[in-house]
Amino acid sequence: MITVGKTQVLTIERITAIGAYLSDGSNEKDVVLLPEKEVPKNSRVGNEIEVFVYRDSKDRLISTTRQPKIELGAFAVLKVVDITKVGAFLDWGLEKDLLLPYNEQTVKVQKGRNYLINLYTDKSDRLCATMKIYPLLKADAPYKIGEWVEGYVYQINPEIGAFVAIDNLYHGLILTKDTNSDIHCGEKIHARISEIRNDGKLVLSPNKKAYKEIPKDAVVILTKLNESQGFLPYNDKTDAFIIKKEFNMSKSSFKRAVGKLLKEKKIKITERGIEKNGK
Template identity: 55%
Template sequence: MIELGKIQELEVVRKTEIGIYLNSKSDKIGPDILLPIKQVPQDVQTGDEIEVFIYRDSEDRLIATTKKPKIVLGELGVLKVVETTRIGAFLDWGLEKDLFLPFKEQIGKVEKGREYLVGLYVDKSDRLCATMKTNKILTSKSPYKVNDKVQGIIYRINKDMGAFVAVDNKYDSMIPKHEVYSSHRIGDKIEARVTKVREDGKLDLSIREKANVQTDEDVIQILTKMIKNGGILNLNDDSSPEEIKKQLNMSKGAFKRAVGRLLKEKKIQIIEKGIKLS
């Protein structure tokens, strides 16, 4: 049986001037599929089996290719947007015909030149299309444990919950809202640390280091900011978390830990509206 959207081995059933025609060796149901002459391996003979990918050409005809696409059915991949239109976007997936990402399958604003995590599906017209609604394809059975370093891509952002991340383009994870300290966008690739493995297997992530390591970096960031501001920073214990995040891109708790260390080391002193260098 010939399967759309998958890499499979098919038998050469006949040779022509425009290419060779293929079909399933064990179950020849449906029409033979053309492999264009420019992709036909040298010295191939009738009866040989060839590994190909099946998709539809620009005229919606089933066609075979020996090229390996960047994504197949049942898997996820990170693809670049080559064009955006009013009905959707087109992605480079390594084949002659770009992959269509319908507008209804997009999450957030899709921009030309950026890369996004997508899955592959067959639409009602029996055509291959991309979708950014990838959570059903992601798995929660990851090999990672607490404090492991991981890499992933943000596939969805919920302001009330946080940033959803596909670790290794495969494992469902999230950076909780209180851990998101910078302006991330869908499609951003991140490095993070596992802070929790939930009962369902999903991972909680942080883009910050462990508290003691992160405090070292926060201290440097605060001192650098103060030097640029003439030795003064208008933030203190009474400042709102939002204002601290806006100025320093860190949580209020992280700010207080770093300030506490600087006070202990007598590098700063408290003033009426903030802190200043000693």
């Protein structure tokens, strides 16, 4: 049986002017088109081809030799490339972008940002993305208290905290008292396990010993200052998203690093931004 959303090896049943029709061999009527531009040269009837099967813009089954960034049932961090009346569209490596319906969003997504999603099929057998991944995660992570882990924030509840998918597999939570305004859905988190709850879910602490990050972050800022003739148009009023994009650090980390550089009198702050002393 040909499966939507999966990479599979199919056999060429016939070749036409618009492409090759592929089958899994179980049913001659159960075929899917591989467009002519993707059919390997010198292909013949009976040849096997590895393809990914999905639906085109008209909801017709179609296959591609391209490798998507995600397959059915899996998790991936994808970028929002467009927002329309029906939802957001994500870049998943294929010609037709992947739909993230509004009712599958845990937060209002923004164009250009990345979000952790799971791929599923809706009632019409169409591939869609969902940010509602809480019930899909496991609580038997093989980690101990004190170990450091990585994951992506997929939901934020102001009263509870930031929910994190550790290794895209396990439940993680950063309590509200340990979060800050810089944390957003889609952000990659490096945190220490501070507690393993009775239900097996992990409580994370990303701020432990944060002062140790200051020297590294300060070096990043100084390096960028040197590359920009001693001036950078950023300060504590700059949006956290821009800080993350330009410096690859949270706004709180940026402010700590700037504070250290100010204390050491290596920089000065003006209305225009940051200036290196003695430039």
